[in-house]
């Protein structure tokens with residue numbers, strides 16, 4: 001099986017490639033980077049990528065796929081379909097399923113379901129503590145053996161510093177990164193949105209920025225104490241970013257991600273009490289969003305991750321106070337990244353590829369991903385920086401539609417998604433781009 005992605009502009013920060021080149025994929029793996037003028041290899045199918053950016057496959061470090069246990073919200077297959085429709089060749093699945101992914105049997109089940117779906121690659125993340133209850137460490141060794149790429153109690157942050165210390169020491173022994181949902185629940189209490197002028201005005205209970213910042217400082221300090229690899233999930237506050245910046249200056253193995261909704265929206269978006277503006281961490285005030293934009297451009301932020309968190313319409317139809325936290329994000333992330341970051345001059349195209357592919361692969365040590373070196377997996381995301389398109393949530397591949405971006409128009413999109421040399425998604429604007437060569 002041969003696929004030649006021809007006439008595109010290749011951007012691969014892992015090997016410093018930024019040039020018009022053809023990319024050849026053979027039997028699922030990158031076979032080589034060729035010049036436009038080189039002969040088309042015998043029997044190759046040609047994908048004409050003229051005018052498009054060809055990048056190593058995008059990797060989302062943070063999704064909730066809801067299987068096992070809440071298949072009415074999402075399954076591994078529907079989540080993986082939404083992923084490829086959004087330009088993601090790989091997604092990393094958080095363990096807050098039912099049962100929690102805190103043992104090898106659940107890990108293996110997730111991997112089997114993903115293999116059955118034959119869509120995006122799915123890398124499971126195991127729990128830090130049994131049932132994510134924060135009481136007893138989970139069997140990280142056995143989960144690692146079964147295929148987890150990281151551990152996290154995302155959604156149920158580890159409350160005790162002592163437990164987190166032991167978790168980091170344990171995870172370090174298995175060379176697993178600890179993905180940290182930073183939230184001091186004693187401060188967040190029963191808040192439902194960012195604490196500030198808008199929570200006052202709207203009469204909703206606030207979650208102070210300090211709830212995230214305190215844990216971020218704590219866990220960066222613990223990263224120093226333990227030497228563990230620590231990755232801060234969905235940072236949303238100036239203080240958490242400052243903690244990461246300091247940790248990096250000290251040479252610690254600390255990285256972080258940001259979500260598209262946190263670099264796009266402020267807490268003002270909650271004004272209409274739309275429960276699709278309710279997520280954890282909450283949308284923050286303008287000053288925090290500015291800190292995120294600065295950190296995206298100066299390199300403090302390592303990755304863009306969606307925190308895709310599907311919920312059923314009936315659950316989101318409750319009052320703001322009672323609706324669950326979370327929004328979907330797989331299909332709007334790249335549109336938002338182009339529209340809000342690239343076209344506004346906050347990041348360049350190579351930085352976009354770093355944030356969505358090179359760095360995620362490095363942070364979770366995903367072998368043969370995030371690069372188009374010969375021998376790497378033939379995972380490719382093709383981008384059209386200028387395509388104008390409108391997101392229609394009713395046509396989403398996800399089972400859920402809880403997004404604040406329904407009906408939004410974007411400039412820039414992921415227009416084709418290729419996993420191990422198989423073209424799994426193409427935007428309708430790319431019809432007629434593929435031909436078989438005898």
Ligand SMILES: NC(=O)N[C@@H](CC(=O)O)C(=O)O
Nearest residue numbers: 064154155279280309325326
């Ligand atoms: N990010 C969210 O708003 N929700 C997450 C869990 C969580 O992190 O609270 C979910 O699983 O729904």
Ligand SMILES: [Zn+2]
Nearest residue numbers: 154155181280
């Ligand atoms: Zn979380």
